[in-house]
Amino acid sequence: xxxxxxxxxxxxxxxxxxWFSSLGLSLGLLMIxxxxxxxxxxxxxxxxxxxxxxxxxxxxxxxDLGSRSAVAGIITSQKVKSQxxxxxxxxxxxxxxxxxxxxxYFDRDSLLKVTQPEDLLVLERTAYGKAIGYPEHISGPSGxxxxxxxxxxxxxxxxxxxxxxxxxxxxxxxETREIGAIHEALENLRxxxxxxxxxxxxxxxxxxxxxxxxxxxxxxESLFTTLATQARSLRDLQTSHKLQYRLASGExxxxxxxxxxxxxxxxxxxxxxxxxVFCNHIKEFLxxxxxxxxxxxxxxxxxxxxxxxTLFMCVIVTPFGVLAAIYLCEYAxxxxxxxxxxxxxxxxxxxxxxxxxxxxxxxxVYLVGGTLDELFFSLRLPTPTFGTGGILWASxxxxxxxxxxxxVAAEEALTSVSPGLRESSMACGASKWQTIQRIVLPASxxxxxxxxxxxxxxxxxxxxxxxxxxVVKIAPSLPLDNQFPFLHLDRKFMHLGFHIYDLGFQSPDxxxxxxxxxxxxxxxxxxxxxxxLAAILIRNRLRRKYQIxxx
Amino acid sequence: xxxxxQNRAASRRRDPRGRDYISVKDxxxxxxxxxxxxxxxxxxxxxxxxxxxxxxxxxxxxxxxSFNRLNELNPQARHRGDIAIEGLSIYDPAVEVISLRKxxxxxxxxxxxxxxxxxxxxxxxxxxxxxxxxxxxxxxAENSLRSAALWEEVKDRLGESAFSLSLGQMQRLxxxxxxxxxxxVILMDEPCSALDPIATAKIEELIHELKVxxxxxxxxxxxxxxxxxxxxxxxxxxxxxxxxxxTQEIFLNPQNDKTEAYVSGRxx
Numbered sequence: 077x078x079x080x081x082x083x084x085x086x087x088x089x090x091x092x093x094x095w096f097s098s099l100g101l102s103l104g105l106l107m108i109x110x111x112x113x114x115x116x117x118x119x120x121x122x123x124x125x126x127x128x129x130x131x132x133x134x135x136x137x138x139x140d141l142g143s144r145s146a147v148a149g150i151i152t153s154q155k156v157k158s159q160x161x162x163x164x165x166x167x168x169x170x171x172x173x174x175x176x177x178x179x180x181y182f183d184r185d186s187l188l189k190v191t192q193p194e195d196l197l198v199l200e201r202t203a204y205g206k207a208i209g210y211p212e213h214i215s216g217p218s219g220x221x222x223x224x225x226x227x228x229x230x231x232x233x234x235x236x237x238x239x240x241x242x243x244x245x246x247x248x249x250x251e252t253r254e255i256g257a258i259h260e261a262l263e264n265l266r267x268x269x270x271x272x273x274x275x276x277x278x279x280x281x282x283x284x285x286x287x288x289x290x291x292x293x294x295x296x297e298s299l300f301t302t303l304a305t306q307a308r309s310l311r312d313l314q315t316s317h318k319l320q321y322r323l324a325s326g327e328x329x330x331x332x333x334x335x336x337x338x339x340x341x342x343x344x345x346x347x348x349x350x351x352x353v354f355c356n357h358i359k360e361f362l363x364x365x366x367x368x369x370x371x372x373x374x375x376x377x378x379x380x381x382x383x384x385x386t387l388f389m390c391v392i393v394t395p396f397g398v399l400a401a402i403y404l405c406e407y408a409x410x411x412x413x414x415x416x417x418x419x420x421x422x423x424x425x426x427x428x429x430x431x432x433x434x435x436x437x438x439x440x441v442y443l444v445g446g447t448l449d450e451l452f453f454s455l456r457l458p459t460p461t462f463g464t465g466g467i468l469w470a471s472x473x474x475x476x477x478x479x480x481x482x483x484v485a486a487e488e489a490l491t492s493v494s495p496g497l498r499e500s501s502m503a504c505g506a507s508k509w510q511t512i513q514r515i516v517l518p519a520s521x522x523x524x525x526x527x528x529x530x531x532x533x534x535x536x537x538x539x540x541x542x543x544x545x546x547v548v549k550i551a552p553s554l555p556l557d558n559q560f561p562f563l564h565l566d567r568k569f570m571h572l573g574f575h576i577y578d579l580g581f582q583s584p585d586x587x588x589x590x591x592x593x594x595x596x597x598x599x600x601x602x603x604x605x606x607x608x609l610a611a612i613l614i615r616n617r618l619r620r621k622y623q624i625x626x627x
Numbered sequence: 628x629x630x631x632x633q634n635r636a637a638s639r640r641r642d643p644r645g646r647d648y649i650s651v652k653d654x655x656x657x658x659x660x661x662x663x664x665x666x667x668x669x670x671x672x673x674x675x676x677x678x679x680x681x682x683x684x685x686x687x688x689x690x691x692x693s694f695n696r697l698n699e700l701n702p703q704a705r706h707r708g709d710i711a712i713e714g715l716s717i718y719d720p721a722v723e724v725i726s727l728r729k730x731x732x733x734x735x736x737x738x739x740x741x742x743x744x745x746x747x748x749x750x751x752x753x754x755x756x757x758x759x760x761x762x763x764x765x766x767x768a769e770n771s772l773r774s775a776a777l778w779e780e781v782k783d784r785l786g787e788s789a790f791s792l793s794l795g796q797m798q799r800l801x802x803x804x805x806x807x808x809x810x811x812v813i814l815m816d817e818p819c820s821a822l823d824p825i826a827t828a829k830i831e832e833l834i835h836e837l838k839v840x841x842x843x844x845x846x847x848x849x850x851x852x853x854x855x856x857x858x859x860x861x862x863x864x865x866x867x868x869x870x871x872x873x874t875q876e877i878f879l880n881p882q883n884d885k886t887e888a889y890v891s892g893r894x895x
Contacts (some may be wrong), residue, residue: 092754364668391691407703469684494739496735496737496739497739497741497742498735499697499700499735500729500735500739500741500801500804501741501751501755502700503728503732503733503735504694504698504699504732504751504752504755504804504805504808505725505726505728505729505752505755505756505808506751506752506755507725508753510755514751514754514755515742518742518743519742522890534659621742621788
């Protein structure tokens with residue numbers, strides 16, 4: 077009896093290791109959860125419309141606001157720096173066109189009065205960011221006024237804003253699609269003309285063609301003038317109605333309705349109103365293009381660029397890696413050379429990504445792209461077509477970077493296909509390649525997909541090499557659109573990772589951009605998770621299909 | 628079938644060795660340095676069932692896998708001596724290993740259906756041979772499944788995964804897969820070792836039916852099974868052929884002490 081008890085005490089010996097390992101795991105989990113929590117909270121709170129306060133103060137206590145003695149803004153932080161100093165408030169004051177700053181700092185003690193007026197209005201503008209003020213009236217083109225006290229003022233403003241936004245869409249369509257198409261056609265004409273003129277002798281037929289080109293050009297140019305006039309007249313309509321509002325500090329400002337993106341009364345709307353604005357903000361963030369040096373508006377081009385680039389990378393890297401793995405696993409005879417190749421592959425995974433970027437720039441962009449330009453696009457030179465960074469070269473370089481991951485995973489998957497399956501296939505009269513192609517590859521598809529998931533996780537978040545390979549702050553067009561040939565692999569693109577870097581460290585007002593940095597980070601994480609989840613779902617489906625009968 | 632083979636086979640039909648359908652002559656086999664088979668000589672008749680018995684590691688499976696040259700998948704495999712089917716050596720340079728494997732089908736110990744549908748499993752050998760004519764494939768699939776006594780059970784779910792079958796059905800599916808090639812010889816490597824008695828009985832019944840058309844060689848650890856299904860039995864011990872005779876003789880009247888000890892369960 078005694079011995080047993082003693083034993084049971086002794087059985088704990090060494091078990092302390094369990095505690096250490098679980099401690100390690102929980103620390104790791106805690107850090108991940110905390111990081112995700114911070115990003116999610118900060119990222120999502122950007123979109124939530126907060127209440128606006130009006131503060132009155134002694135002008136000397138806030139020198140960056142000049143001689144103003146009142147201002148309205150959103151409290152973004154309330155900090156106590158030390159025991160002696162009072163609480164410090166940071167207010168987002170907006171109205172950058174008037175104040176020249178986005179944030180202002182106040183000591184709580186220096187504030188004479190803090191109120192939350194019901195009729196404060198937040199205007200999201202297409203330029204200069206948010207404006208916060210009291211609406212006065214709307215003035216029409218013929219001088220008619222709708223005062224802010226009018227019961228239907230908000231409705232009237234709303235319908236005018238919607239009207240202007242629809243018109244804005246029309247203008248954008250005119251300018252990007254139709255005028256863009258004309259520019260495209262003119263550029264083609266120019267190239268045709270150039271080709272003809274480069275010939276040493278012009279036949280009569282060529283001359284005829286040149287004349288025809290001239291005529292075509294004249295036709296396009298007149299069409300362009302018509303469209304441009306049309307766009308201009310539409311633009312004029314955008315400014316026909318004006319909203320006058322008064323800042324808390326007293327200035328009165330006239331704002332053309334066409335410049336209003338959205339408006340709401342932050343101190344009037346209840347929870348559901350806020351939720352509606354929140355959803356609206358998220359929708360805009362996901363689906364629209366950036367404004368104001370990327371600090372406002374959405375990130376759709378960046379989402380799309382990241383998505384297309386990652387997809388391309390997978391399409392390139394998976395077959396490439398799988399073929400290499402097939403050779404290594406099925407055909408290569410074990411020897412010094414194969415071992416060296418394996419070591420090299422593993423080391424390749426550890427090469428810093430910027431090195432790949434430099435390689436991609438030197439090899440893909442300058443060598444391959446430059447040669448392509450000389451061979452096929454010589455007329456456009458010196459403007460490069462493929463001889464500059466673009467989504468194709470970026471995807472290829474990332475594929476090169478992630479190929480070791482796929483090779484290792486695919487090789488493991490191929491090795492784990494039971495030898496019995498191979499033998500039965502061979503015994504049926506299949507050749508080795510047929511066996512690989514029809515039996516081994518399908519059975520190892522889940523493992524190959526695991527490799528792809530790992531490659532995706534590494535590739536989608538990579539920024540450094542992309543900076544050399546065609547990522548830009550603002551891309552004028554998406555890599556996929558409705559213009560022939562629809563997929564433009566030579567185009568530059570936007571990327572969420574680069575967007576974060578650009579917003580946080582390159583923007584003129586990085587403090588104002590900080591919330592967007594969080595939101596974009598959150599989005600990048602979500603995008604990677606979504607891509608991974610999709611791949612995992614496919615893998616599970618394949619696993620179910622190819623599950624090996626248990627014995 | 629390889630036409631060259633047919634011609635050669637026809638020209639050698641009067642070869643004195645040809646009276647015995649499959650003949651193994653002075654066959655030695657090595658994996659690396661280890662000699663697995665030590666100079667075997669035995670002949671098998673057409674349309675017969677031959678059982679290979681012996682303790683584990685005696686080389687019976689290795690010999691079985693020599694008939695379709697499956698051992699060659701291991702790069703360390705070496706052999707000496709010869710095996711001839713219908714008078715033509717399987718190592719003859721004119722014989723392509725793929726056409727040999729079409730003549731000599733095989734069923735494995737572990738029933739390993741391919742991760743495909745039942746139908747695609749059966750017609751796999753035709754598919755790899757380049758046959759894509761639907762009506763031919765359908766016909767072969769039905770005939771093979773009927774021959775393997777599986778047709779009635781699966782005819783309504785040919786498109787389902789082969790893994791949806793029971794173990795016994797899977798093994799019969801593997802037999803159907805081997806039959807689809809219309810082989811002349813079927814090698815069976817302990818086909819019933821993972822099956823319950825009822826599934827085993829079905830397979831044994833099937834072997835009886837199949838031997839009308841095919842020459843069957845079966846490796847088994849089950850003495851009763853060898854006694855039930857085979858016409859002749861060969862007893863192997865440490866790479867040597869100890870005794871080879873009619874099954875009845877081996878079991879009732881073994882000439883060798885080792886054979887007697889093994890079949891009566893005193894060694895092995």
